[in-house]
Every structure is written in C-alpha cells, then in structure tokens.
Amino acid sequence: MSGDKHSVTRSAILDATEQIMHEEGYAAVSSRKIAAKAGLKSQLVHYYFRSMDELFLALFQRVEEQQFQRLTQAIAAKKPLHTLWKISIDTTGPWLNKEFIALATHREHLRREIARAAERTRRVYAAVVSRVLEERGMAQGAWPPIVLSILLDGVSRLINSETALGTEAGHAETVAFIEHYLGQIEGPAAGVEIALYRAAE
C-alpha cells in the first residue's frame, strides 16, 4: 500500500498490533482495536495494509529483523555460546513467537515466511556453534553443531513457553546444567551481557 515504510502512522499501527497481540493474542487483533490504541481511525489501518494478513506479515518481518540483529551481534561477542543462550532464554524477546506460529500454521504466506526465517536463524546459530567448537579444538566432540543448536533452541523455547504458562518444574536444574556445559567450552559466564529487547511502547 501507499505510505512509505517509515511513515510514523504505519509504525504506530505496527506498535499497537504488537501490543494487542501480546496482551490478548492474535485473535484479538482488529483494525478497530488497533485504531483505538493508536489514536486513529480504523480505516487508516486498511490504507496502510491491504489486509490483516499483510499487516501480520509486516509485523512479523519487523520483529524477526530485530531478533536477527541480536543474533548477529552475538557472533562478535567474547563468549558467543553464552550470549546466544542468554538471548534464547530471555523472555522479553520471543514474546510473540508462539502467537505467530499458531497464526502461521493456517496461513500459507506467513507460514513460508516464518519457515524461511527459522532456517536463516538456525544456519547462523549452527555456524557460531561450529566456529566456537573449532576454536576450542572440540570439533570432533560428541556433539554435531546443528544438533547442539537444535537442542539449545528447543530447551530454551520450552522453558520460555512454560514460564509464560506459569510453571517452572525442573527449569532451574536445566539452566544450571546447560550453563555448566557451556562453561566447560567457553569458561565461566561472568561478563556476558545482552542488549534488552526494545518492545513497542
């Protein structure tokens, strides 16, 4: 649609959408609610986005871009694996992941986009793991980089998901275990810092 990508109104619409999705879930998003939250008329939403699907897609791309930026910054960190792990279990980042996944399963276009993003993230993740293991001379260890990536990703998502649900049985033990393992590769976690996620609003 019209309105360039950096229009203030356009951003405000995306901000409001992100907020509603977080507070009430994707199903609660409507042009009228967005308008109310952003202080504008609901028809403007349709001016900037041909359809609600297009709006969701645009929001996904914006969120994913931010997450990917954090990921690439981890590559340059002193202890990349620790940094990656910290990013993964940071609950402020992947807020909307499960919303998008649920939304995407039944919307072809979004589904493909999310799959593409997931693959890109996985590649970078695995490349970092691979590089670190090589640098430490552990390349021939028991853990193929891609497997280790999936393992860390899977565990962190599970912990995130359950934390949101309000249960945490075994989380502390698991985190301790993994950090112990990462410590054996990269040394203790001291000094690992990550940038906070900048949410809408």
Added chain:
Amino acid sequence: MSGDKHSVTRSAILDATEQIMHEEGYAAVSSRKIAAKAGLKSQLVHYYFRSMDELFLALFQRVEEQQFQRLTQAIAAKKPLHTLWKISIDTTGPWLNKEFIALATHREHLRREIARAAERTRRVYAAVVSRVLEERGMAQGAWPPIVLSILLDGVSRLINSETALGTEAGHAETVAFIEHYLGQIEGPAAGVEIALYRAAE
C-alpha cells in the same frame, strides 16, 4: 449445560471443534461452524457449553486425557525411553498443543489447566527416566532425570513445530543422535511400537 458427559451430541460437538481447530486454528472456531460440521443447530453448542471458553476447556481435557493415557502406557513398555521418545515426536498426537498454548496464554482458567497438565506429564516423564537410569545402574551419570526429560521434550516439540511449518534442517541428525543415545541406555530401538493417536473423525 445439561446433557451428561457421554452424550452423543456433546461428543460430536467436541469432535467438530477439534477438527476446525486443526484445520483453521482456534480463532476460526465458532458455534456456527461447529454446528455446520456436526450437522446441528448452533444453539445446541450453547446448550452443552455455557460459553466458548468452557468448550475449549472441555476439549483440552479430553485431548490431554488421551495423551496422558499414551504416556502411562509407555511406563509399562519394554523400552520406556524409546517409547516415550516415539510418542513425543509422533506428529499425529500433539496437533493441537500449540493452538491450546496460544489460546491459553490469554485465558486464565485454561492457562492454569494447561500448566497443571504440563506438570503432571513432566513428573511422570521424569519418573520413568529416573527408574530406567537406576535399573541400568546409570543413576549417577551426568544427566539428572528432570533435565533429560526437559531436553527430550523440548527437542521433540521443536521438531514437531518446525515440521508443521515445513522446514526440517538438522532434524534427521538430531533424531539420529538422540536415538543413538537412547540406544546406549536401552539397547537398539528394534520392536518399539506405539499406538496411533485416535483423532476426531
């Protein structure tokens, strides 16, 4: 509200709901669509379920009960860890998990119910792992049972989720790796069979 728990109509409503949720996502579920699919009037849905929330809750309980049954059957299997793993990565079972999780995050009652179920499942899972490790004299190994449970659960959910999304980078390697590991504990996977999930329709 009335109509006992085993009413045919009631079951038909739950079946139709499950089907719609699977095909189009939870947001697409409506009393009218359920009625159309089940061949009855939409008002009957409200007769059997005070509200849509109550309907979702009832469906969750039904699905969860089935999954829990499969889980407890695994306890008695010859190779419990292999069986548990096969159940976990079986994509026909946890179909609706991500729908319910997305739905639940913003609905207090359902959220608590899912958290409760997750904890119950985790306890059983960890107990099985613990027992197997003890039987094989590996109780003092590097892997605490609860950590191993979370790891297997996390990885299987990630693989399930990505499979639904249409991407599978690293899946084969990871599955091979885990089955190799399980093989070291329980011996090769030969002969491990699981019951198929009985879906609606």
Added chain:
DNA sequence: GTCTATAGGCCGATAGAC
C-alpha cells in the same frame, strides 16, 4: 434436548469527500 427467532455487537473492507 432440540427447535425458531432474535437481540446486540464487532468485524473487514470499500467509496468518496477533503
């Protein structure tokens, strides 16, 4: 337990003035 009828509401999207 199942039906008809209906109240009351939110939704996406478009047309056209400014």
Added chain:
DNA sequence: GTCTATCGGCCTATAGAC
C-alpha cells in the same frame, strides 16, 4: 493521508415454544 459514511457478514448468547 486522513476523514465520514456505510455495506454486508459473522459472531455469542438468550428467550421461549415444543
């Protein structure tokens, strides 16, 4: 780019007859 006005549709839920 933002506004007013509006169409047509689907939604949950209840009331009341049978």
